Amino acid sequence: MADNKRNRPIGIFDSGVGGLTVMAEVIRHLPNENIVYFGDVGRCPYGGRSKETIIQFARQDIKFLLEHNVKYIIAACNSVSAVALETVKNEFDIEILGVxxxxxxxxxxxxxxxxxxxxxxxxxxxxxxxxxxxxxxxxxxxxxxxxxxxxxxxxxxxxxxxxxxxxxxxxxxxxxxxxxxxxxxxxxxxxxxxxxxxxxxxxxxxxxxxxAEETALELTQVLDNNGLRKEETEEVIHKLYVSDVPDNFSDLVHKFLGSRINNITRVDITRY
Amino acid sequence: MADNKRNRPIGIFDSGVGGLTVMAEVIRHLPNENIVYFGDVGRCPYGGRSKETIIQFARQDIKFLLEHNVKYIIAACNSVSAVALETVKNEFDIEILGVxxxxxxxxxxxxxxxxxxxxxxxxxxxxxxxxxxxxxxxxxxxxxxxxxxxxxxxxxxxxxxxxxxxxxxxxxxxxxxxxxxxxxxxxxxxxxxxxxxxxxxxxxxxxxxxxAEETALELTQVLDNNGLRKEETEEVIHKLYVSDVPDNFSDLVHKFLGSRINNITRVDITRY
Structure with missing residues (x-):
């Protein structure tokens, strides 16, 4: 059977854990969707970096999510949405929504x-x-x-x-x-x-x-308008990928996501 | 004439601008020395990162300074001195002093x-x-x-x-x-x-x-004990290299160094 686009996960990326407040809102409004989150904890914060650096990091974050066959990407990072989104949007064949x-x-x-x-x-x-x-x-x-x-x-x-x-x-x-x-x-x-x-x-x-909430609401609308909501019959999977895992990381995740997540994997984002 | 070791610069590295307080103390106690400073502004802070990542970053910072033919290296970063110095010290043929x-x-x-x-x-x-x-x-x-x-x-x-x-x-x-x-x-x-x-x-x-001050004092003693103070006849050069140059960077440098420095160059530290 051909790949059914609607059942593919939503990709969310951020410079670190902050974007988990966006993920929390997406889960609240779209509890049935699979989500792959990438947090660039090893290179956060993006906020104080040059535009050129933020664009380069955003490209790598998007490439990583595309490997996970996502149907839609949210740039949960305000710095990326502000200074990099216009540039990187045109470089990839996928819809990317900023905050x-x-x-x-x-x-x-x-x-x-x-x-x-x-x-x-x-x-x-x-x-x-x-x-x-x-x-x-x-x-x-x-x-x-x-x-x-x-x-x-x-x-x-x-x-x-x-x-x-x-x-x-x-x-x-x-x-x-x-x-x-x-x-x-x-x-x-x-x-x-x-x-x-x-x-x-x-x-x-x-x-x-x-x-964060307004972005989740807009995503909900976009998925509805394009018939891209996941089928309810499928199991729901939330995966968290990060570029570094500092001490007390699961507490920090809990603080921002509002719930625990066990599925945390470290990746080398500089390879992308 | 052979390379005269005593006239080679002192290398200082840090995760960002904080190490400039160490550079300021080195300048105060050793005003005649040439200094090459590398600040990993593009990847700061190291403080919240895993030990493995800090070791990898420290290796790159040291390799960069070695290219500048430094005679002695100060790891001005407390996080590096704390978790990486013992490991990287044995990997390079140069004295490295932590804080x-x-x-x-x-x-x-x-x-x-x-x-x-x-x-x-x-x-x-x-x-x-x-x-x-x-x-x-x-x-x-x-x-x-x-x-x-x-x-x-x-x-x-x-x-x-x-x-x-x-x-x-x-x-x-x-x-x-x-x-x-x-x-x-x-x-x-x-x-x-x-x-x-x-x-x-x-x-x-x-x-x-x-x-910062105690480190500058120890460096002074080490240079004296080993006849490694620079000759007074040579011109004094201070160079600042960074992995990223955010907005208002020169103000931040001024805040930490206590003086202005014009010689700021951006380098791609991931190449090292």
Whole structure:
């Protein structure tokens, strides 16, 4: 029998474990799909690297997933979506969905006063990709972008509800409060873990947009529109591949994925 | 004329820019020496990676420096010194000095009550290398080790004297205060940038040991003992090589080196 495309896995890649927040949302919205996740833990974070390096890493990550016969790829990494996706999309014969576009569309839908904030890594913010995408779709929206480099290490260190995290969030976010945004895009896969602190600092009137969830919702729609949902009769398999396995790695996976996964394999990504 | 060994440069490598605090101390104590620095910015931090990966990266870093005809190598990276140095030392025909041994020796000299604290990255602390080296030299010393993963991003973000940094330092260091140490080794090249906060939290009675400075002092002694100081007549050249050049890189270099350097070249370290 010919390869039935709909039963092939969804491929997700990220610079590390952050993209597991996207995988968690995909599992929540598409519990029947097989998933192959690649986390480039051995070379994370991509955020502070040059555009050229991020493009090269993204190519290798995609080549790896293609070997697993995936039907669709999600670039769960904001840095990749921001600076590399346009380039690598044209080099491969597969659909690749980034996290920028779903987050941007959702922000436009939610905002009532037309003032949207974006927070992310230095690379994501420096690329201006969220702002460009929002303004391409609706030129009337005013976008305010801000890099918050300490949020990633704080999330990884489990500093979710500490006083220090609130102070740092205040330091970072006060400029966004001052400009009266009503919608804030969490433009980094790690940030959903700090959602409570960010919500507390921003106040009730600001709607937080979780790019991970918006991406999973868009993927669901795309699969439905193209008849690509997996048959329910098949067993569901989730596989996790990483370029390095540091100490305490399974705890970190648990923190970001929200559940345990036993199927973890180390691969040499530099071969791709 | 034959290659005059004493006039060859000193090679320093690190996972990134942190080792520039070691370079700064070498320049302060040996202002006449030529230096070639390699910073593996494209693959930093080494701290959270597996031992196997750190060894492989260290080999490549050393091969790169050997191409520059260096007379002596400093592994300025605590993670390398902790988990890779013993292995790679035997593979190359050159002296390699890590930062663990000088820091350990200094701590023994300074401590009066025989209770020494060590702070560093997860990899450095997990390796237990400082404790082993101190107890190899003096088995009566009690060593208390503690990983402080947020100190590196705080230093890179310029959070030297913020309230949040003090709170985080308190969180981390209270266990060391409770056990009554009188000496604390800053076992990570980034930590000298947070010296003031750490000193304030630890109080007057605790002596801070800066591994960077102790390493520069040991290098000075080794060069003197072996007649390897460079002739004063020669021009002094400092070269900086990196595996990636992110945005704002020269500001980061300035923060860690304490001075500007124009001679920055990007190299592909995976070729080594």
């Amino acid at each position: 920028i576009s779903p987050g941007a569309k959702a922000a436009i839908n939610y905002s009532k006063n037309g003032r949207v904030g974006i927070i992310g890594t230095v690379a994501t913010i420096g690329s201006n990709s969220y702002a460009k995408e929002i303004q391409r779709l609706n030129n009337d929206i005013k976008v305010f972008s801000l890099a918050c480099p300490l949020f990633v290490p704080l999330a990884e260190e489990g500093y979710m509800d500490k006083e220090a995290t609130k102070l740092i969030a205040h330091d970072y976010l006060k400029t966004l409060i001052d400009v009266d945004i009503d919608t804030l895009v969490l433009g980094c896969t790690h940030y959903p873990l700090l959602k409570n602190v960010i919500a507390e600092v921003m106040g009730d009137k600001v709607k937080l947009v979780d790019s | 663990i041994s000088p820091g350990a020796k200094a701590a023994i000299n300074y401590s009066k009550n025989g209770r020494v604290g060590i702070i560093g990255t997860v990899a450095t602390i997990g390796s237990n290398s400082y404790a082993k080296e101190i107890q190899r030299l003096n088995n009566d010393i009690k060593v208390f080790s503690l990983a402080c993963p947020l100190f590196v991003p705080l230093a890179e973000e310029g959070y030297m004297d913020k309230e949040a940094t003090k709170l985080i330092a308190h969180d981390y260091l209270k266990t060391l205060i409770d056990v009554d140490i009188d000496t604390l080794v800053l076992g990570c090249t980034h930590y000298p940038l947070l010296k003031n906060v750490i000193a304030e939290v630890m109080g007057d009675k605790v002596k801070l040991v800066d591994s």
